[in-house]
Amino acid sequence: MKILVCISCVPDTTSKINFTNNDTEFDTNGVQFVINPNDEFGLTRAMWFKEKDGAAVDVINVGEQTNDSVLRKSLAIGADKALRINSKATDSFQVASYIANYAKENSYDLIIAGRESIDYNGSMVPGMISEMLDISFVTNCVGLEIENGTATAEREIEGGKETLKCKLPLIIGGQKGLVEESDLKIPNMRGIMQARQKPLTVIEPSEIKIKTTTNKFYRPEEKKEITMINSDDLDRLIDLLHNEAKVI
Amino acid sequence: MSVLVYIESKNNKPKKNSAEVISYGKELANKLSCELTVLTINIDESTELNKYGPDKILKISDNSLNIFDAKKFADIIFQAANKFSISHVILNGGVDSKYLAPMLAVKFQAGYVSNVIDLPSKLEPFTVRRTSFSNKSFCDASIVSDKKIISISNNSFGSLENPSTPEIIDFKPNVIESGLKQESLDSAKDQITIADADVVVSAGRGLKGPENWGIIEELADTLGAATACSKPVSDLGWRPHSEHVGQTGKPVSTNLYIAIGISGAIQHLAGVSSSKVKVVINTDPEAPFFKAADYGIVGDAFEVVPKLNEKLKAFKAENN
Numbered sequence: 001m002k003i004l005v006c007i008s009c010v011p012d013t014t015s016k017i018n019f020t021n022n023d024t025e026f027d028t029n030g031v032q033f034v035i036n037p038n039d040e041f042g043l044t045r046a047m048w049f050k051e052k053d054g055a056a057v058d059v060i061n062v063g064e065q066t067n068d069s070v071l072r073k074s075l076a077i078g079a080d081k082a083l084r085i086n087s088k089a090t091d092s093f094q095v096a097s098y099i100a101n102y103a104k105e106n107s108y109d110l111i112i113a114g115r116e117s118i119d120y121n122g123s124m125v126p127g128m129i130s131e132m133l134d135i136s137f138v139t140n141c142v143g144l145e146i147e148n149g150t151a152t153a154e155r156e157i158e159g160g161k162e163t164l165k166c167k168l169p170l171i172i173g174g175q176k177g178l179v180e181e182s183d184l185k186i187p188n189m190r191g192i193m194q195a196r197q198k199p200l201t202v203i204e205p206s207e208i209k210i211k212t213t214t215n216k217f218y219r220p221e222e223k224k225e226i227t228m229i230n231s232d233d234l235d236r237l238i239d240l241l242h243n244e245a246k247v248i
Numbered sequence: 249m250s251v252l253v254y255i256e257s258k259n260n261k262p263k264k265n266s267a268e269v270i271s272y273g274k275e276l277a278n279k280l281s282c283e284l285t286v287l288t289i290n291i292d293e294s295t296e297l298n299k300y301g302p303d304k305i306l307k308i309s310d311n312s313l314n315i316f317d318a319k320k321f322a323d324i325i326f327q328a329a330n331k332f333s334i335s336h337v338i339l340n341g342g343v344d345s346k347y348l349a350p351m352l353a354v355k356f357q358a359g360y361v362s363n364v365i366d367l368p369s370k371l372e373p374f375t376v377r378r379t380s381f382s383n384k385s386f387c388d389a390s391i392v393s394d395k396k397i398i399s400i401s402n403n404s405f406g407s408l409e410n411p412s413t414p415e416i417i418d419f420k421p422n423v424i425e426s427g428l429k430q431e432s433l434d435s436a437k438d439q440i441t442i443a444d445a446d447v448v449v450s451a452g453r454g455l456k457g458p459e460n461w462g463i464i465e466e467l468a469d470t471l472g473a474a475t476a477c478s479k480p481v482s483d484l485g486w487r488p489h490s491e492h493v494g495q496t497g498k499p500v501s502t503n504l505y506i507a508i509g510i511s512g513a514i515q516h517l518a519g520v521s522s523s524k525v526k527v528v529i530n531t532d533p534e535a536p537f538f539k540a541a542d543y544g545i546v547g548d549a550f551e552v553v554p555k556l557n558e559k560l561k562a563f564k565a566e567n568n
């Protein structure tokens with residue numbers, strides 16, 4: 001089985017969110033970039049397929065050279081090969097096209113992406129790839145098993161779960177549940193050493209036109225002062241929620 | 249030019265957030281001086297939608313569509329869009345709509361922006377505001393393709409009444425094959441979901457253990473609320489993963505969010521900050537959540553929550 005894991009590089013969840021250049025760009029100053037958490041669950045799931053059936057696992061990212069350290073980390077976790085499509089990722093349609101074009105030429109049985117990236121939160125790339133490649137797609141995927149070319153995938157829905165079956169190839173949008181937090185693989189010394197010898201290939205794409213642009217960022221409005229209520233005076237809370245906030 | 253709104257259904261009825269997306273679609277159609285068409289799949293009675301101003305309602309009734317399938321549904325919306333010369337497709341922020349939207353974008357060769365919170369500030373280029381960095385910021389995004397798709401963040405726009413008498417059209421799409429087959433569906437029928445709820449009662453590690461969730465469920469019951477939890481609570485297996493909210497869990501944008509025994513870590517706040525009113529109950533006056541909330545109580549959940557529940561019950565009995 002050949003697996004491609006799509007890795008988005010995102011600011012660490014504790015990062016301060018600031019902007020530069022007249023608020024048109026995210027300020028990367030002092031920000032540490034990490035594997036998008038939703039993708040990290042998928043990468044570990046891919047490692048289990050590798051351990052069990054000897055699957056070949058490639059990781060791919062669309063981005064600039066600064067993302068190489070995150071790709072190296074994916075190699076240290078156990079991926080065999082990393083690919084970076086050298087383009088500033090600004091438009092999901094373009095990102096999905098680049099990945100789909102690469103995947104088409106290299107026929108993967110399974111593509112694992114994340115439900116969404118935690119920076120732009122688009123929930124777009126995996127669904128677009130599925131349509132571009134005309135393969136099955138399961139998003140919000142919280143469980144995946146593969147047996148003789150047939151996948152059984154669990155999708156989280158509002159108020160429950162559904163179980164879906166399909167033939168490979170398949171692309172998923174993964175999230176926690178695919179593996180548990182405590183299962184996440186952390187690179188060890190041997191992995192880090194081996195990663196240095198593994199291929200990280202940079203591909204120059206033939207440009208695809210963008211369909212969206214991001215122009216300007218805004219910070220949320222300052223929160224108004226909190227109203228503190230004495231724990232002996234819960235009637236006041238109810239009164240405020242009813243008469244002031246009008247939410248009950 | 250024409251606007252199409254697709255609404256989700258549940259048990260053959262429009263989902264609650266339909267009012268919001270149709271209202272948005274109507275305002276947008278007014279801005280563009282064009283018609284608003286609403287597409288429904290297996291909805292028996294659509295009169296309640298007339299309140300929000302559709303010019304046309306396309307009704308599909310087809311038993312083979314009783315189980316949601318993103319690929320089939322995306323293709324149907326695409327067929328409707330072609331047949332009725334649609335330029336703008338509006339979807340809600342529900343999991344099914346967000347599942348099919350990117351597929352539709354490729355079919356339609358359209359730029360797609362998700363998590364939109366307002367009407368376009370400009371039509372040339374078409375520019376809308378969306379949330380980004382998990383609600384830690386907003387940004388203006390433009391769609392530069394001819395065709396446009398947006399999904400509206402739940403509870404961000406609200407609903408506006410604008411009654412109309414729409415033309416009802418029976419639409420018979422061609423239903424394509426999908427490679428996916430539903431094996432089983434496991435869903436609580438009457439349970440209020442986090443996405444649908446007006447009130448969410450959420451609890452964290454301060455509750456000490458799963459055996460203590462009774463007071464949380466009772467409070468939620470009184471308020472007709474959904475229950476949620478912080479990430480460690482679901483990681484520890486105290487509550488199901490489906491209740492995990494925050495940056496890496498579900499987003500919450502409800503009217504009232506009550507956080508009990510949750511410290512208010514940045515990743516938690518990111519996911520819940522678009523809720524309108526936040527109440528915090530925590531023993532530690534220094535808990536960071538107090539900086540992000542509207543109302544706060546410093547106190548022990550095990551004392552405050554049962555008392556609050558009793559008082560709310562009395563209040564509800566009086567006011568209903």
Ligand SMILES: Cc1cc2nc3c(=O)[nH]c(=O)nc-3n(C[C@H](O)[C@H](O)[C@H](O)COP(=O)(O)OP(=O)(O)OC[C@H]3O[C@@H](n4cnc5c(N)ncnc54)[C@H](O)[C@@H]3O)c2cc1C
Pocket residue numbers: 013037451452453454455477478479480481492493494495496497508509510511512513514515516519529530531532535547548549550
């Ligand atoms: C990559 C990453 C992603 C993450 N994503 C998320 C996410 O999506 N969602 C999320 O929630 N977290 C997330 N986290 C975890 C986050 O950083 C915090 O660890 C977590 O939110 C803390 O959960 P908590 O508030 O329940 O627990 P704690 O931080 O342990 O807080 C418990 C609180 O309960 C209070 N308390 C104790 N006893 C009582 C009592 N009797 N009555 C009232 N209050 C009491 C304490 O004062 C304390 O404030 C993420 C972390 C990382 C690194």
